[in-house]
Amino acid sequence: MYGVEQVTRFTGGTKYVLDEELAKIVNISMALEMPLLLKGEPGTGKTMLAYAIAESLKMPLIVLNVKSSMKLIDALYQYDTLTRLNDSRFGDSKRDVSKIEDYIKMGKIGQAFVSDERTVLLIDEIDKADTDFQDDMLDVLDQMEFDILEIDKTIKAQQRPVIIITSNAKKDLSDPFLGRCNFHHIAFPEPDLMREIVQVHFPDISQELLDAAVNAFYRLREFKEVEKKPATRELINWIRALNADPDFRVKELIKGDIPFLGVLFKKSPDYALAQRYVSRSRL
Amino acid sequence: MFTEFFYILRKVGVPVSPTSFLRLQKALSKGLINSVDDFYTSARAILIKSERYFDLFDQVFAHHFKGVELTAPTGVDLAEAAKALLDAWLKDPQAIADALGIDEDSLSKLTPEELVDYFLERLKEQTEAHHGGSKWIGTGGTSPVGHSGYHPGGMRVGGRSMNKSAVKVAMDRRYRDYSQEGLLTRQHMGEALKRLRNMVPAGPKDQVNIDETIYQTMKNAGEIEIVFDRRLKDRLKVILAIDNGGWSMDPYIDVVQSLFDYSRSQFKDLKTYFFHNTIYDYVWEDPPRRSKPFRVDEFVRMDPETRFIIVGDASMAPYEIMATDGSIHIEERSGKPSVERLRLLAGTFRHSAWLNPKSAVEWPYTRTINVVREIFPMFEISLDGLEKMVSHLMSRN
Numbered sequence: 001m002y003g004v005e006q007v008t009r010f011t012g013g014t015k016y017v018l019d020e021e022l023a024k025i026v027n028i029s030m031a032l033e034m035p036l037l038l039k040g041e042p043g044t045g046k047t048m049l050a051y052a053i054a055e056s057l058k059m060p061l062i063v064l065n066v067k068s069s070m071k072l073i074d075a076l077y078q079y080d081t082l083t084r085l086n087d088s089r090f091g092d093s094k095r096d097v098s099k100i101e102d103y104i105k106m107g108k109i110g111q112a113f114v115s116d117e118r119t120v121l122l123i124d125e126i127d128k129a130d131t132d133f134q135d136d137m138l139d140v141l142d143q144m145e146f147d148i149l150e151i152d153k154t155i156k157a158q159q160r161p162v163i164i165i166t167s168n169a170k171k172d173l174s175d176p177f178l179g180r181c182n183f184h185h186i187a188f189p190e191p192d193l194m195r196e197i198v199q200v201h202f203p204d205i206s207q208e209l210l211d212a213a214v215n216a217f218y219r220l221r222e223f224k225e226v227e228k229k230p231a232t233r234e235l236i237n238w239i240r241a242l243n244a245d246p247d248f249r250v251k252e253l254i255k256g257d258i259p260f261l262g263v264l265f266k267k268s269p270d271y272a273l274a275q276r277y278v279s280r281s282r283l
Numbered sequence: 284m285f286t287e288f289f290y291i292l293r294k295v296g297v298p299v300s301p302t303s304f305l306r307l308q309k310a311l312s313k314g315l316i317n318s319v320d321d322f323y324t325s326a327r328a329i330l331i332k333s334e335r336y337f338d339l340f341d342q343v344f345a346h347h348f349k350g351v352e353l354t355a356p357t358g359v360d361l362a363e364a365a366k367a368l369l370d371a372w373l374k375d376p377q378a379i380a381d382a383l384g385i386d387e388d389s390l391s392k393l394t395p396e397e398l399v400d401y402f403l404e405r406l407k408e409q410t411e412a413h414h415g416g417s418k419w420i421g422t423g424g425t426s427p428v429g430h431s432g433y434h435p436g437g438m439r440v441g442g443r444s445m446n447k448s449a450v451k452v453a454m455d456r457r458y459r460d461y462s463q464e465g466l467l468t469r470q471h472m473g474e475a476l477k478r479l480r481n482m483v484p485a486g487p488k489d490q491v492n493i494d495e496t497i498y499q500t501m502k503n504a505g506e507i508e509i510v511f512d513r514r515l516k517d518r519l520k521v522i523l524a525i526d527n528g529g530w531s532m533d534p535y536i537d538v539v540q541s542l543f544d545y546s547r548s549q550f551k552d553l554k555t556y557f558f559h560n561t562i563y564d565y566v567w568e569d570p571p572r573r574s575k576p577f578r579v580d581e582f583v584r585m586d587p588e589t590r591f592i593i594v595g596d597a598s599m600a601p602y603e604i605m606a607t608d609g610s611i612h613i614e615e616r617s618g619k620p621s622v623e624r625l626r627l628l629a630g631t632f633r634h635s636a637w638l639n640p641k642s643a644v645e646w647p648y649t650r651t652i653n654v655v656r657e658i659f660p661m662f663e664i665s666l667d668g669l670e671k672m673v674s675h676l677m678s679r680n
Contacts, residue, residue, distance in 0.1 A: 024321060025328040031315050032306060032329075039334060081493055085500060089507050178332035179300055185334035 016045065016052035017197045022184060026053060029182045035141055035163035037126075037178070040186030043231025046166040049186075050122035053162060060115065062161070063122045064108035066129045072136045075107045079150050100151050109140065110155060118159040127167040131174050138180045189232065191218055201236050202243070212253040213239055220264060223277050230264040238263045288347045289330075295343055297336045303329050319348065485516035520552045520586055522632075526595030527570055528559030535640035538664055539594055542638075560599040561651075562624050563610050564617040579624055583631050590676045591632035594664075596641050597655040604651050625658045634676045637661045638668070 026049070029036040038046040054061035064075055084103045087093050095102040106114060112121040126134055140146045144157040165181060167173060189197060195214055199205065217235050230238075241260045242248050248259060258278050265271040285307075292299045307329045316322050323344060331340050488511040499508040523546060525539060526532050532539070546553055556566035556577060568575035582591075603609045604621045617624075629635055637659035639646070646652045646661070655661065662672040 021324050024324045028310055028315050028325045028328060031313060032310055034306070036328075037332075081497060082491075085497060085507065089500075089505060175298075179302055181332075182328040183332045184328050185337065 016048055016055075017193065017200050018049075018052070019189075019193065022049070022186065025182065025184045030162055032182070033160050035123075035138075035165050035181040037165045037167060037173070037181040037183045038186060039167050039183070041188055041229070041231055042168055043233040044186045044188055045232060046186060047122065047124055050120055050164040050166075053164065054120040057120070057162075059118055059120050059162065061120045061122060062108050062112045062115075063124060065124050066126050066133075068128045068130075070129050070133060072133055072140070073107075075109045075137065076140065076146050077107050077110045077148055077155075078105045079103060079148075080105055101153070104148055104151065109137070110146075112161040113144070113146075113155050113157040115161075116158055119161045121161040121163045123163065123165045125168060126165050127173065131177075134177045135174060138177050142180055191215075194218075194232070194235070197232060198235065198239060202239060205239070205243075206250070209239075209242070209250045209253075212250050213242065216253055216258055217264075220258070220274065220278075223274060226265070226270045226273060228265075228267050228270060234264045234266075285326075288326075288343070291343050291347060292330065292340065295339055297331065297339050297343070299330045303332075485518065486514050488513050490514055518552070519550060520554075520589040521546065521550045522554045522556065522582075522585075522589055522591045524556045524558060524562065524566055524591070524593045524595075526560060526593075527557045528572065532596055532640075535596065535664070538640055542594065542664065558595075559612065560595070561597075561604050561621040561655075562593075562628065563615050563619070563621050564624070565615070579627070582628060585631075587632060588634070589632055591628060591635040592638060592672075592676075593628075593636070593659065594638045594640070597637065597639055597652045597661070598641070598649045599651050601650050601654075604654055622654060622658070625655065629658050635659055636672045636676055638664050638672060640664045643668070 026036060038049065040046055050063075051061060053059075079100070080103045083093075083095075084097060084100070087095055088097045091097070109121065112119045123137075126137075141163060144160060145154055147154050163181075191214055194217075195210060198210055198214065202210075213235070217230065217238070221229050223229075238260060241263050242253075245259065252259070256278070261274050261278065262271060265274045289299060289304050307326055310316055310325055310329065316325050326344075327337065327340055331337060490512045492510045492512045495510040495512075496508065499510055500506065502508075523543065525543065527539075543555065547555075556568060557570050557572050558566045559572065562579060564579055565576040566579060567573070568577055600611075603611060604625075607618060607620050608616050609620055610616070637655055639652070639661050641649075641652075641663070642665070643663045646656070652661070660672075660675055662668040662675070
């Protein structure tokens with residue numbers, strides 16, 4: 001397959017600010033052909049990283065959103081029995097009813113395997129599924145092949161996809177699972193990096209607003225007892241909201257007035273708490 | 284290469300597997316790692332699988348590549364440290380006095396020996412490495428005891444000057460916060476309690492049963508016969524009995540509260556009762572335990588498949604649980620010791636558990652906890668504990 005020199009190196013996307021450490025880890029995982037498991041606070045850009053890799057390496061991105069009820073087979077392929085039944089009964093399609101293969105639809109992992117190009121496969125929020133799913137899936141990703149029982153056929157990956165797995169769970173995933181991937185924990189960005197991130201999203205933001213918003217944001221994050229602290233995603237939405245409001249003046253923000261708290265705090269107890277803190281700090 | 288590094292990691296308790304170590308070797312042999320910086324990031328991504336061990340990894344890395352002390356300062360270090368402290372004190376008594384938090388006058392009355400003693404005591408009081416701040420001994424910060432602080436007379440306790448950036452990064456110990464167990468939030472409880480479900484078919488028949496449809500259609504010789512099923516619904520009954528009285532439960536109010544909030548939104552059929560310390564003839568439906576008493580005998584009439592969960596620290600005076608009329612409330616006189624009532628409950632509900640907010644290591648030291656544990660299986664309120672409880676409650680027997 002690829003030699004190291006030929007592998008395109010990942011340097012960041014147009015809307016993604018990448019720290020050097022993470023870039024290295026992404027590159028080394030790609031070179032070693034191992035899945036990269038990302039953990040970190042919600043809103044620190046775990047999912048966005050996969051989009052950025054796909055964009056910068058010009059690979060198609062396939063997203064598998066894991067759900068709690070999901071079975072591994074759903075992610076691999078589906079045997080569409082109902083359509084086949086319908087075709088056999090009414091026979092008004094071009095499909096050949098006696099050929100089961102016509103009724104096999106590829107799931108997300110299957111799609112990544114059969115694709116002619118190398119793809120980026122994002123497996124989002126793996127922790128939602130149970131441990132059996134996780135282990136079985138890693139077996140498939142390790143072997144880079146799976147069987148379709150109905151037609152007794154083995155699907156082998158054409159090109160090993162770049163696999164990014166995200167997890168929100170505080171709890172560790174199972175050991176065999178962890179053994180098969182590289183791991184990185186995305187820490188919450190420092191204010192300086194955050195400024196850069198905001199600037200990438202709002203290229204013509206005024207310095208005044210940028211400073212005021214980022215400062216206010218980090219102050220808000222310091223509130224104790226808040227269950228879900230606002231993260232990058234919230235900050236960006238919040239600045240978008242500030243920009244959209246014609247009555248908003250940066251001076252208010254510097255004074256300690258914080259409009260649209262609801263954009264930042266999404267749980268009602270957190271919201272109430274934040275409101276209390278803010279009104280207290282204004283006095 | 285770096286075998287020693289690997290073994291130190293294992294020795295300090297980081298779970299690193301030989302497979303991942305071989306993988307690191309592969310990365311090295313492929314020429315992917317060209318500097319100490321590269322090695323730091325790659326080794327961490329490949330070897331370490333949880334952010335909880337990042338901090339330990341940082342320490343081991345700094346130790347291995349820079350010879351930074353891994354363990355607490357030894358006697359020799361302390362003597363050196365004390366000497367340096369004395370030097371600093373001679374040069375600038377004012378700053379030392381400020382840093383140690385005693386005023387200059389009383390400091391000047393101390394003999395050098397007393398000062399050193401004071402310093403050593405500080406070091407003992409301190410329970411973890413500390414960097415920054417103005418009181419404890421560690422790196423950085425304004426205290427002259429420690430190293431690399433801005434204080435001119437600052438001295439070093441372990442550690443040398445640093446020049447390589449990866450080592451510097453490792454020595455920053457950015458991941459110290461992640462090495463501790465976090466608070467149990469509602470989301471985590473959700474994760475843990477999610478499996479506490481008992482799905483039974485209910486409601487209108489609105490879901491196609493594909494297997495059955497195919498079978499019936501084949502039986503009909505291809506004439507389509509679509510079979511519908513009822514939707515699966517969670518029909519698990521849960522009773523939550525919470526100890527909400529007395530000061531002994533005060534420290535755990537938050538965690539019990541979030542457990543309660545979560546279960547209320549999660550279970551359709553949830554009944555909550557309150558009690559103080561242990562259960563006698565009555566539990567209460569209202570938190571102040573006044574207006575709505577509920578006879579414990581009534582529980583017998585409930586569905587025995589109900590999951591019965593008691594939340595309490597089970598810590599009280601032994602007579603409260605063992606003696607007839609043991610209740611500390613004068614109006615509760617039942618003639619039966621609480622231990623019998625608990626046995627009745629455990630006998631009524633086959634699936635029952637006691638959740639204890641106290642951590643499991645403390646349990647053996649409280650007599651009443653041991654008594655309760657003989658009756659109910661006890662679990663601590665932590666992620667692990669909740670999961671164990673769920674699997675216990677969902678087991679068939």
